[in-house]
Amino acid sequence: MIRLKNKAQIDGIRTSCKLLATMFAELEGLVVPGAETLELDRWVQDWIRRAGGIPAFLGYGDDHNPFPAALCISINEEVIHGIPGKRILKEGDLVSLDCGINYKGYFSDMALTMEIGTVSEEARLLNQCTRECLYKAIEAVKAGNRIHDVSRAVMNHAQAAGYGVVSSFCGHGVGLAPHEDPQVPNIPHGPNPRIQNGLVFAIEPMINLGTGEVELLEDDWTVVTADGSLSAHWEHSVVMVDGICEVLTLL
Secondary structure, three states: OEOOOOHHHHHHHHHHHHHHHHHHHHHHHHOOOOOEHHHHHHHHHHHHHHOOOEEOOOOOOOOOOOOOOOEEEEEOOEEEOOOOOOOEOOOOOEEEEEEEEEEOOEEEEEEEEEEOOOOOHHHHHHHHHHHHHHHHHHHOOOOOOEHHHHHHHHHHHHHHOOOEEOOOOOEEEOOOOOOEEEEEOOOOOOOOOEOOOOOEEEEOOEEEOOOOOEEEOOOOOOEEEOOOOOEEEOEEEEEEEOOEEEEOOOO
């Protein structure tokens, strides 16, 4: 069921989103060659708690295998849900960072992909195109449009550049929980609700250098490209207010 948010709820979600965007702006300076992924997660957990929030992803999922971190760190062929650990970032890595904050019961969600030092030209172009997919999708958030208009914007731009579009995972509603209806796929399929005032959702293109097919690793969290090719991931939370799209996770 889609839950349209009222003004008070949107204000709360907006505060959470601005907090998350501020955290990311500070985190980016730490994502450098030699950084340990577990230390980055510890920094994020501490930052969120000092700001009065709760890490939205830490402990997410079922009791048998809850996500063990606040920050998803997915490197190179890892698409999403990479688990921080002892791995050290190195020059040339393509690193996707995904995080959410629960601030007084209001949830935010955002992701970006960083180039560590000097990356290959194919990595740079993939990352550039994925970010462009996100903003073309945001342009499709207009009064009268439907979710598949957003999906189509992602698909068309990525496929025109020859990239694979991940369809097994998607964007989603957000705000009163980490994941809500509607689903926001990157290739049009499934329900196609109209975008209405009060609809808050996360758009998150996941674009691969090769095939759009993915596989799940044995940890039951980390999603990787099926062919081992590079992947990039960008995400913003948005809301429709008075017929206009507001990007909540922009500073």
